[in-house]
Amino acid sequence: MQSQQPQSTQEITQHVHQWLSENWDPEADLVQWRTLLAESGWGAAHWPEDYFGKGLSVEVSAAIEDVFAEFGAVGTAQTGVRMLAAATLLEHGNHEQKRQYLRRILTGEDHWCQLFSEPGSGSDLAGATTRADLDGDEYIINGQKVWNTSAHHAHYGLLIARTDWDEAKHKGLSYFILDMHQPGVEVRQLSQMNGHASFNEVFFTDARIPRENLISTAGNGWQVAMTTLAHERRSFDRSRENKKVKQKGRIFVELKKELDISNEPYTWYPQRAGRVDLVMQRAEETGAINDPVQRQEIARLHILSESAKWTAQRAKAAQKAGKPQGPEGSLGKLAASEIARLAARVHTNISANDALLTGPTSVHDGVVAEILVSVPAVSIAGGTDEIQRNIVAERVLGLPKEPRFDEGPFRNVQRNSAAKDTSK
């Protein structure tokens, strides 16, 4: 790629506009179009020039995305774990790994999943006991992972597994790219209490990973996982919009298929958050709005959700002004849990018996019932409230840490007796 003179954002976006008017075709094949994007560098302009990008800043890259949106042109694949894979590879992968995987991440040809949580290590993620044993030029994988979104569609998994049992907990882990399509990998869908199945369990029985699929070095897996988790947290903060594809053309038909698959696990997420937006409507429909006791609870919910919204805006404004992050920036997740719990209570009181119904006679297609059976997830997924409170107490308020009982060689650390012991 030829070196470029520094250009202004305006010059760059004009150039992209020109490039799109010469190349964009709504009747193109989705993968072919994205391959062109990857080769041109305009599909991920903030990535390095050597790896399908232009080496531009995130801000300029966002401006380029706006040009795509204005133009109505399809961009590179953005959904799901593939973006976490890309961010992790860009930071920790070697040259061959980046050349091999990044292009097909952008084109959307490969689906990815995350293989981090285990039945025996949820909040304490670094306590993973899935093992990776080096055997010649391959690692042999045994163990079990859980809560793996889209693993049943995935071609590759981002895996943390234990390579050294005599090291301390965090230092014995390694990070791998696992080929999901092999005999030693079994994926089972995991049904939730709300009837959806957004996650999977993944079982490894002598699954194999070639040595060159180790990311970074053996024993550095926790550091690499931190990168993935930081990006996951960022995407958690971003609101998930269910973009409706309306444009016409062959490429949009294919895009819609892709989005339907990637959005499928998330259809119940608005209900998980408590659907505060429905409260006033339901209160008017049922007459609860005229009941002084119900009004108090509805008002409490309104106060909580408005205050949380303003708190998030304060955090955003401070960040934008380049101020150090205040406490308001770390509280969103705990606030979301409180809102969801209170909303479930308010919806129950407003709808009463009708809250139970899920069938054809139910109100609003059973949405109230779905709220009630989905809300319990909010205070668990992505870090439980208890872990969040520890983080807030220790990192924001500066309170002392709990005494630890998991230091020294991991082999000797007391573990979940329910989990199968794989250390021997």
Next chain:
Amino acid sequence: MAFIFTEDQEQFRDSVSRFLKDKSSTVDVRRLMATAQGFDPKVWQQLSQQLGMTGVHMPEELGGAGFGPVEMAIVCEEMGKSLYCGPYFASAVCAANALRLAGDELQQETLLPEIISGEKIACLAVTEDRGMWTDEVFSTTATFSSKAKRTDNGHLLNGRKRFVVDACNADTLIVVANDDQGIGFFVVDATAQGVSITALDSMDPTRKLADVQFTDSPAQRLNNSKPEQLRLLVDIASTALANEMVGGAQTLLDSALSYTQLRFQFGRSIASFQAIKHRLADLLLELELAKSAAYQAAQTLADSALWSANGQIAHGDKVTEHASLAKAAASEVYLHAALECIQMHGGIGFTWENDTHLWFKRAKSSEVFLGTPAEHRERMLTALCAQSTDLRNSA
């Protein structure tokens, strides 16, 4: 504020904070709360004249600094932090704003400069026999048993006002009363004939309350008085009080944080127990949410045309909704913080020697002053429902 304070506002906050740290230590608070007057006139003079706090939100042409509700809220928050004892809330927040809303140009020019400069202290008398805010004040058809009678030489006022903050220190009383035009605001000189002010003993000695009896007392009607100004005054006062309360709650949280880290039991600091840590994290969450609400209420007031106009209430505006929202949220977190702070101090937290009870008492008196949280939740929801009705009607 637009969700972030400007550099100027932060600097102003710093200077207020430094002043109060120096002049309103807990030693000062304890000394002043034991007196009948309850404040230090010298400190009052300094904060009014040197720092301009009493007029920060008042127009420059009347001697104020020309800023608005956000700056007024900053003063209140800082005063809440240090539990400042003095008639700022009664005089600068309640009475001065009442005069701004209901006084005509001449009345403002005559009465406000001395209140803005702190030379005169004013207070606002609203509640009556039961001291309730809901029935008497929040209602759209509020009526008062206090009556103003028109005579050839102005009005004569009869009635009894209760729970009047800082009436004992006031030179001037602004009294809400019924007259032949409905509801009006009346200015009464504290030394005028037939005015009898009786101090009330209160559990919170940092906020001085009094009963005021008027018997044929000469009163001057504020010429732009309108009934709906009462609603706006409650909004302004609730917003200011909400900011004062989140300031107080912050001091309580800081105190709990510092004490639990110093206190060792079972060989470890009690702040290392999750039973304490998690509750402090929850308290921080509740406090930050209430702060956001208090700041937003001040901003909504500042953005509203009401602030400068003479109380023309536009339907569908969010001033009342946000003011009552903030008052309810701040009342709850203040009391919660006080109770947690006492609990986390253990036995020492229940002693007179420990300072926590000073804030606990202010939290309690603030909880009921201007209306309880439940009353404000109802008031907020009523305002919210009125907005959606207005929306539907205009659609």
